[in-house]
Amino acid sequence: MNTDALPASPLAASGALTARPALPEPPSTRAADHGLRSVTDWAPIDAELQGLELISAPGALRALSRDFHWYSPVLQAQLADCRAGRVVRVSTEEDVLRVAGVAARHGLPLTVRAGGTGNYGQCVPLVGGLVMDVTPMMRVLEIAPGRVRAQAGARLADIEAAVREGGQALRLWPSTWRVATLGGFICGGFGGIGSTEHGVLRDPGNLLRCRVVTVEAEPRVIELQGEEIQQVHHAYGTNGILTEVEVALAPATDWVHVLVHFEGSPSGYRQLLDSAQRSVCGALRAFLMSAVDARFAPYYPALTGHFPAGRHALFAMVAPEALADFDALVRAQGGVLSFALNEAALLAAGLPPAWECAYNHTTLQALKADRGWTYLQVAYPQPFDPAVVQRQLQRWGDEVLQHQEFARMGGAPATFGLLLVRWRGAQRQAELIEEIERDGCTVFNPHVVSIEEGGMKTIDAAQIAFKRRADPHGLLNPGKTRGWLPGMARALPLASDKLHSPPSA
Ligand SMILES: Cc1cc2nc3c(=O)[nH]c(=O)nc-3n(C[C@H](O)[C@H](O)[C@H](O)COP(=O)(O)OP(=O)(O)OC[C@H]3O[C@@H](n4cnc5c(N)ncnc54)[C@H](O)[C@@H]3O)c2cc1C
Incomplete structure (x- = not known):
C-alpha cells in the first residue's frame, strides 16, 4: 500500500510544519533481528507438545495470528505476513508451565493470544514461532x-x-x-x-x-x-x-442507559461536552459518559429515530437514583433525552446498550460502513477545556469526526478522544498527530505495534526488569517493547542444535 499517496495538508504546504517522518520505523519481522532463530523443523517441538491441542492448518494459523489491528491501514500492511508456525491451546496452569518450558528449551518465540480483540497487533506474532491460545483457561x-x-x-x-x-x-x-x-x-x-x-x-x-x-x-x-x-x-x-x-x-447497579441529543451546531457540541464534563466532575454516579458528534448518526442504524440526523449524541450509563439530576443537568444545556432504560428494557426494545456505542465500538460502527476511516486516540490536558475540541472540530471539518470519553484516572476526571479520521496516508496522520500535540494533547498512536510508541511513551524500567526475571531469553512477543534489546537476553540452554543454527545474515 502506498501510504504517502495523498497531498500534504495546507499547514504542511505553508511550511508551518517541518518535515517529520511519516510514522516511526516498525520493528523488524525477522527473528534474527531480535537475536532469535526461525524454526526450521517443528517435528521435535510437536513431539514435546503432544497431548495438548496443537494447530498447524494454514487457515487457522492465519486467523489466530490476527487481531483488530486492521483499524489501522499502516498496521494492516505491516503485519499482513506475520504468522504463527503453530498454535497451542492451554487450559490449565500446568499446560502453560509445560509450553513455557518447551519454548525456552527450543529458543522458540512465544506469543500469548486471548480474545484477540487488541487494536495494535498486540497478539500478532511479529517473527512467527508459537502462539499460545489461553481462551480454554476460562474458569x-x-x-x-x-x-x-x-x-x-x-x-x-x-x-x-x-x-x-x-x-x-x-x-x-x-x-x-x-x-x-x-x-x-x-x-x-x-x-x-x-x-x-x-x-x-x-x-x-x-x-x-x-x-x-x-x-x-x-x-x-x-x-x-x-x-x-x-x-x-x-x-x-x-x-x-x-x-x-x-x-x-x-x-x-442496574445502570440506566441514556441517550441524550443536542443541537448539531459547533455550539451544540460545546453544550454536550459541558454537560458531560459537569456530570463527571459532580457527585452524580455514572459508569459511562461518551460523546459523539452528529456525523456519527448514520453509523447507528439500530438507533434510527433515537439518534436523529443532524443532532450530536451523548451516551451515558447513570445510576437510577442519579437520573433526575442528570436529566436536569443536560436539559439546562439544551439536551433532549431520547431514552433512559435499564439494560433489560433496552434489549427488549431491540436497542443497543450504551456500552456498544462507546470507546472503540464507536469506531467499529463507522468502519463497518466505510473502511476509509481510521482513528487516533487522544488524552486532553486537565482540567478539560472543551474549547480545544471546538477548535479542532472547526479546523479539520469532515476529515475528523469527534468522539470523547469522560472517565477518571488517578482519582481525577480524565477526558479521552477517539477521533474518527479519514485515511489520507501516513504523512497526513503524522501531521494530524503533530497538530493535536501542538494543542497540548497527548496522542496514543494506534498505528504502531510497540508499547512505547503507542501509549506509554517511555520505556517502563520496572517492566523491563521484570522481563529479565520472567522472560530472561527474550522469547515473549518479540519486537513489542523497545526497552528490550537482543543483547539483554540470557543465553539459551539449547534443546537441539538443529533448531539453533546461527541466524542467517
Ligand atoms: C471494538 C473494540 C473496542 C475496544 N474497547 C476497549 C476498551 O473499552 N478499553 C480497552 O482498554 N481496550 C479496548 N479495546 C482493546 C481490547 O479489546 C482490550 O484491550 C481487551 O481487553 C483485550 O483482551 P483480549 O482477551 O482480546 O486480549 P488479546 O487481544 O488476545 O491480547 C492483548 C495483549 O495481551 C497479551 N495477553 C493476553 N492474555 C495474556 C495472558 N494470559 N498472559 C500474558 N499476556 C497476555 C497478548 O499477548 C496481547 O499482547 C477494544 C478493541 C476493539 C476492537
Whole structure:
C-alpha cells in the first residue's frame, strides 16, 4: 500500500510544519533481528507438545495470528505476513508451565493470544514461532465479597454474569467484553466502561493479585499483588504469562442507559461536552459518559429515530437514583433525552446498550460502513477545556469526526478522544498527530505495534526488569517493547542444535 499517496495538508504546504517522518520505523519481522532463530523443523517441538491441542492448518494459523489491528491501514500492511508456525491451546496452569518450558528449551518465540480483540497487533506474532491460545483457561475460581479470582482466559462478560448472581459487578471492562478476557484486558487494555466511576486499570485497588508463569527451561510461577501488578499491566504479554487474576468488585447497579441529543451546531457540541464534563466532575454516579458528534448518526442504524440526523449524541450509563439530576443537568444545556432504560428494557426494545456505542465500538460502527476511516486516540490536558475540541472540530471539518470519553484516572476526571479520521496516508496522520500535540494533547498512536510508541511513551524500567526475571531469553512477543534489546537476553540452554543454527545474515 502506498501510504504517502495523498497531498500534504495546507499547514504542511505553508511550511508551518517541518518535515517529520511519516510514522516511526516498525520493528523488524525477522527473528534474527531480535537475536532469535526461525524454526526450521517443528517435528521435535510437536513431539514435546503432544497431548495438548496443537494447530498447524494454514487457515487457522492465519486467523489466530490476527487481531483488530486492521483499524489501522499502516498496521494492516505491516503485519499482513506475520504468522504463527503453530498454535497451542492451554487450559490449565500446568499446560502453560509445560509450553513455557518447551519454548525456552527450543529458543522458540512465544506469543500469548486471548480474545484477540487488541487494536495494535498486540497478539500478532511479529517473527512467527508459537502462539499460545489461553481462551480454554476460562474458569471463574472464587467469588468473595469485593473480589473475584478467575483463570486469565475467562471472558469478562462471563465473569460478570457469575458475580452478578451474588449482587456484585466488575468495576471496569472494555466494550469488547463478550470476547475479551481478564488476562488480555490487563496485559493489553487500559480502561473502558466503568472508568467513569472506578478509574482505569492501573488505579489503586482495581487489580488485586495475579499469577505469572516465567519462560525458562524450568518455568516458575511468580505471584504479584496490588501495585506489583503494574510490572505486567499493559506489557503486551512481553514479560510473563498470566494464568490467574484477582480483581476488585463493586456492588451491582442496574445502570440506566441514556441517550441524550443536542443541537448539531459547533455550539451544540460545546453544550454536550459541558454537560458531560459537569456530570463527571459532580457527585452524580455514572459508569459511562461518551460523546459523539452528529456525523456519527448514520453509523447507528439500530438507533434510527433515537439518534436523529443532524443532532450530536451523548451516551451515558447513570445510576437510577442519579437520573433526575442528570436529566436536569443536560436539559439546562439544551439536551433532549431520547431514552433512559435499564439494560433489560433496552434489549427488549431491540436497542443497543450504551456500552456498544462507546470507546472503540464507536469506531467499529463507522468502519463497518466505510473502511476509509481510521482513528487516533487522544488524552486532553486537565482540567478539560472543551474549547480545544471546538477548535479542532472547526479546523479539520469532515476529515475528523469527534468522539470523547469522560472517565477518571488517578482519582481525577480524565477526558479521552477517539477521533474518527479519514485515511489520507501516513504523512497526513503524522501531521494530524503533530497538530493535536501542538494543542497540548497527548496522542496514543494506534498505528504502531510497540508499547512505547503507542501509549506509554517511555520505556517502563520496572517492566523491563521484570522481563529479565520472567522472560530472561527474550522469547515473549518479540519486537513489542523497545526497552528490550537482543543483547539483554540470557543465553539459551539449547534443546537441539538443529533448531539453533546461527541466524542467517
Ligand atoms: C471494538 C473494540 C473496542 C475496544 N474497547 C476497549 C476498551 O473499552 N478499553 C480497552 O482498554 N481496550 C479496548 N479495546 C482493546 C481490547 O479489546 C482490550 O484491550 C481487551 O481487553 C483485550 O483482551 P483480549 O482477551 O482480546 O486480549 P488479546 O487481544 O488476545 O491480547 C492483548 C495483549 O495481551 C497479551 N495477553 C493476553 N492474555 C495474556 C495472558 N494470559 N498472559 C500474558 N499476556 C497476555 C497478548 O499477548 C496481547 O499482547 C477494544 C478493541 C476493539 C476492537
